[in-house]
Amino acid sequence: MTARAVVTGLGIVASNGIGRDAYWAATLAGRSGIGRITRFDPTPYPARLAGEVSGFAAEELLPSRLLPQTDRMTRFALVGADWAFADAGIRPQELPEFDMGVATASHAGGFEFGQNELKALWSRGGQYVSAYQSFAWFYAVNSGQISIRNGMRGPSSVVVSDQAGGLDAVAQARRQIRKGIPLMVAGAMDSSICPWGWVAQIACGRISVSEAPDRAYLPFDAEACGYVPGEGGALLIIEEADHARRREAPQVYGEIAGYAATFDPRPGSGRDSGLRRAIEQALRDAEIPPDGIDVVFADAAATPELDQVEATAITGVFGPGGVPVTAPKTMTGRLYSGAAPLDLAAALLSIRDGIIPPTTHVRLADRYEIDLVRNAPRTAPVRAALVLARGYGGFNSAMVVRAPT
Amino acid sequence: MSTAQTGSFTDDDLRRILREGAGSDESVDLDGDILDSTFEELGYDSLALLETGSRIEREYQITLEDDAVSGVRTPRELIDLVQQRLAARPS
Amino acid sequence: MTAAGDRRVVITGIGVIAPGGVGVKDFWQLLTDGRTATRRISFFDPSPFRSQVAAEVDFDPELHGLRPQEIRRMDRAAQFAVVTARQAVRDSGLEFDALDPLRTGVTIGSAVGATMGLDQEYRTVSDGGRLDLVDHRYAVPHLYNYLVPSSFAAEVAWAVGAEGPVSVVSTGCTSGLDAVGYAAEVIREGTADVMVAGATDAPISPITVACFDAIKATTPRNDDPEHASRPFDASRNGFVLGEGAAVFVLEELSVARARGATIYAEVAGYATRSNAFHMTGLRPDGREMAEAIRVALAEARLDPEDIDYVNAHGSGTKQNDRHETAAFKRSLGEHAWRVPVSSIKSMIGHSLGAIGSIEIAASVLAMTHHVVPPTANLHNPDPECDLDYVPLVARDWRTDAVLSVGSGFGGFQSAMVLARPDRDRR
Incomplete structure (x- = not known):
């Protein structure tokens, strides 16, 4: 019989709530995280609203050694994975190392990190480019960093299919579960709210130029005028159903069916x-x-x-x-x-x-x-x-x- | 403050550059007596050393050859290396 | 239809763009001649950089059938992908227009996406790095396609008319193996019958050269570009950046046989593992790559002794070549000393995400011609690299099953077994 893939842990970072419970409470209450961009001055640009995550204290959540080598989206991913493991009641170092893999999706990689290094290159010269640029911006970085932080030596993968990629990554995790890997971390965190990322996003022609946070992103409305980009996402602990049952997982949220x-x-x-x-x-x-x-x-x-x-x-x-x-x-x-x-x-x-x-x-x-x-x-x-x-x-x-x- | 202008390179300069370029391991007191600990003991890997070397080269306008940096094991050895290069710099 | 579980996946079409040659014929000629395509960088003035050599492709997109608007909207890496996909489709003899588009998919690997396009565009919108608030009015209209490299897979899907599962796989320098492995799995599980799969990268751009300079991963052998890539040699001191693409047509075996297709090889086994050690560093024992090899062999139902040729990652960095030599010994045992092992990166450099697929092409051609490509520039092997690396000269060699491996930043270690579908299996 085909192995079943169930979800036993959630790690969430979103503009209206950081962490599973904060996000869910805000979402049920209808609280929005959309507002005028604060991380740079959006005045010169036609679009000025975003769902920014504020109050995410990476320096309190991650070792200092990781900060110079990580883009914002990787910090979200590392913390999200930590929270998902904690939610699932798993200490990854206690599981066999080849039994755990990672499947993430990426949209644009660590674009803000890349922006800063491109600026260093073109304004000051190649010798000013960081030793971490070779991986900190690339699409595979979150899977790599999550596997390293948690000692996960099973199969890791990374898919890019724009917004659809988040589901493709979870599907890839289910594929690995079916091939006999007991546990996968899967999902995605993205963030490219920086001037260079903003300019590249605007180019798709689908970003809302409204300045009213409650009128800017209106799907299925007669006044629909494009979307507002945000940052964050979710990482899920996906387990083979019997594995979750045998270890008496604190909860099974559901099955990837x-x-x-x-x-x-x-x-x-x-x-x-x-x-x-x-x-x-x-x-x-x-x-x-x-x-x-x-x-x-x-x-x-x-x-x-x-x-x-x-x-x-x-x-x-x-x-x-x-x-x-x-x-x-x-x-x-x-x-x-x-x-x-x-x-x-x-x-x-x-x-x-x-x-x-x-x-x-x-x-x-x-x-x-x-x-x-x-x-x-x-x-x-x-x-x-x-x-x-x-x-x-x-x-x-x-x-x-x-x-x- | 950087001592780049004064032509010297102290242990405090190294601490500052390490923190900026590579952070510091929570289990290590970087302000303590670190000069003869190995970089490995201080939680710094080869990438951290490359980044540190590159920052020193830029700030102090010296060149640290590949082999020289990769052969350095402790902060004291790195400080000595930088001091030698600074002394050899045409004034 | 063959039931999932019994479905086997074969390669029936190949397209290649590599330094020194566009198309399978020129590519294979270069490899079997043992010639190198590495040279001083010509795309921009490399003199400010530590490493000034690369393996560049001489490529005229118009000559290869791309229309002016396609050329304008596609980054060079996307152009490579589309041209090689069309080559592969032609080579397969498969009538794509007659296929069920929903049962046809695309998987394209790329480590660094539209790096060339992004580097150039950043320079423009930031006015040479002067502006923090970069100016959107100077951006090209297709900048979003550079931002998100899934545009590469979309372009290929449009070119071949695929409407099934389409995506980019981006696992750094193992992308080229992982994309083909991913696509093979999609066919095996029964989601698709035909996949157009491979990988592309065109990273020879100032930002890439600078980022590898910063970690001294690329060779500084600027005075001798033709002999700069030296895998397994004692004098090796870093890899040579390359570019290119290889794309394949993958089909389910029984369907390919039924239509009388030329079958190059079966994607018989594939696995990837992570070293969970370091973003750029490798543990010297090669344990995780060995595990990937072990699982790939088991999936292929082959023993180490059945492998006739090992296509190595062989990047020419100090740590890589020792790491993978250890991995071969660990996974293949005594056979590691008997089987020919070679690195084509000695001739065409390291094209990051693309190289894994280009190396699959080389592996498959080795089976077709019973010739093993050499490791160029290998005059004086590192004493710790003591296997048979086929130095300098190609070898006539009965080749029915090949192991191809890759290793990349992020800790990814991948292994693929390619074999004749009519071989004896355990």
């Missing part, structure tokens, strides 16, 4: 997006019919065309208003690779507590026939949840999590 990834037809083909097929395949993989899904965590791109594609895919599978849909990322901004792991965490907490977190500030446009959970959380039994994530260029990923059995 289904997954699929598709890619849109090439631009100009006139054919439909692959998102609906990703949903259908993920449900098939989970062996759950559409009416077995109790909530959909939407990708929520917040541009009219992409919202239409997503609403159409959801209603195509579940019927008009056929399933509650929510987008708590309206409170954190889009976290790129970090977004979907955070949605997975929220979905698992929804399963635990029987409550669906809200989408904030959105007035649902008439043209979308979806049951959007708006403004206040909704109490409902949640046995299975579907999480969607899309990446720039046409990446679609869908993952089903279900209640522990």
Whole structure:
């Protein structure tokens, strides 16, 4: 029989809450972390809002030796992994070293670290470039640093598929569990809120230029005008189900039950997006019919065309208003690779507590026939949840999590 | 304050540069008597030494050859090396 | 359809861009001649840098069928990926238009993404590093594609018409092995039937040269660029930066056989492990690479003695070559001393994430031609590197199964076994 992959620990960093409980309380309360950028002066740029994480004291949470060699997203990742292990009741040094691996996704690597070294290079010369640049910015750094900090010698991997990558990494972890690795750390943390990262993000043309934090990121709203970027994400402890049972894990949040990834037809083909097929395949993989899904965590791109594609895919599978849909990322901004792991965490907490977190500030446009959970959380039994994530260029990923059995 | 202008390189200069470039291990009192401890004992690996060497070269405008830095084991040896290079610098 | 668990994955198409030659034919000629493609850096003035040599590709994108708009929007590494993907598709003889696009996917490895594009763009928007608040009005419109290297996989997916699982795998210098390993697993588990998989990197840019200078990982042998890459030699003093790409068509074995495809090799076994030791350092005992090799051999159902050739990582840094020599002895036992081992990085440098796939191409061609490529510039082996590294001259050698390994920053250690699908298995 195929090994089952269950989630036993969560480590969360988001702009509306640092740590699992703070994030979940803020999210159920509808508290947003979106505001004007403080980490640099955003005045010269057309977009000025972001979901910045404030109050993250890396110097208190990590050894001083790690600080000069880590980008902000790596600090999030190291701390997130620590918290996920603690939540799962695991001391990694007590497990066999080849039994643990890491699968992370990355969006743009350690872009702020890279920015600073590019500045050193071009303003002062090559000899001013840091000895840590060779790895501190690259896409693989979080998997590498997490494995080193925790003595994990099993398989590690890193995927990049823009925002969809967060689910692809968790799926890769499930693959390793099925191949016999008992435990994986999986998910993603991203951060590129620095001038150079900001300029590169603006270039995609999908960032909201609104200056009102409550009107800037409005998926499925007639006033949808792009998204607000954020930083942070989630790391999950994923275990083979029997491994978790044998060691009497403090909790099993749920099972990674289904997954699929598709890619849109090439631009100009006139054919439909692959998102609906990703949903259908993920449900098939989970062996759950559409009416077995109790909530959909939407990708929520917040541009009219992409919202239409997503609403159409959801209603195509579940019927008009056929399933509650929510987008708590309206409170954190889009976290790129970090977004979907955070949605997975929220979905698992929804399963635990029987409550669906809200989408904030959105007035649902008439043209979308979806049951959007708006403004206040909704109490409902949640046995299975579907999480969607899309990446720039046409990446679609869908993952089903279900209640522990 | 840097003593780069005065042409000397002290243990406090080294402590400052180590902290800036590589941090300091929580289990080590960097302000204590460290001169004859090995860098390994102080929690510094080869990367930390490369970064430290590079910062010293930039700040003091000297050149530390590859083999010279990799052969250094303790703060005292590094300070001596830097002092030699400073003394050899054309004034 | 063959049931998952019994599904085996084979390579039926190859595309290569490497220093010294675009296309499989030129690439293999260079390797078997034992010629080197390393030279003084010509892309920019390297004189301010410690290491001034690299293995550059002479590449005209227009000559290889890319249209002006494609050239404009793609970083050089993405151009390499698309051109090699098209070569591989042509080589496979597979009618991609007739495939179910949802059962066709893409996995592209890259360690450093659009480094060249980002380096140039940063220089512009920061006005030569003068501006902290870099000026977005000077940015190219496709800058987001440089920011997120998944654009490489998207470009390849558009080029071949794939609509199944598409992604970039980025595990530093093992990306090229890991991307092919990832894609093979996707076919094996039954998610896709055809994967276009490989890796690309084009890192020869001032920021890359500077970052390796800072840790003295690249060679300072600037007075003799043609002989600068010296894996396993006692005089080695760092790697030579390279660039390039290799992309393959992977198919499920029974489907490939049914259509009468030319089958180059089976991706018979693959594993990756982490050293959990240091971001750039290696433990001298090679334990984690040995474990990856052990698992890859077990997956291939082969014994160490079945391996006819080992394609080494052989980067030419002091620590790497000893580390992997130890790993071979640890995993292959006595056979480590008997099997030919060579490093093509001696000829084409180290193209970071791409090299793992380029080395798969070399491994597969060794099986096709029964010729093992040499380790160039190896005149005086390091006494601690005491295996048969095939110095200087290619060797005629019966080759039915190859082990190819990679090692990279972040502690990644990967191993792949490529073998004839009709071999005897345990």
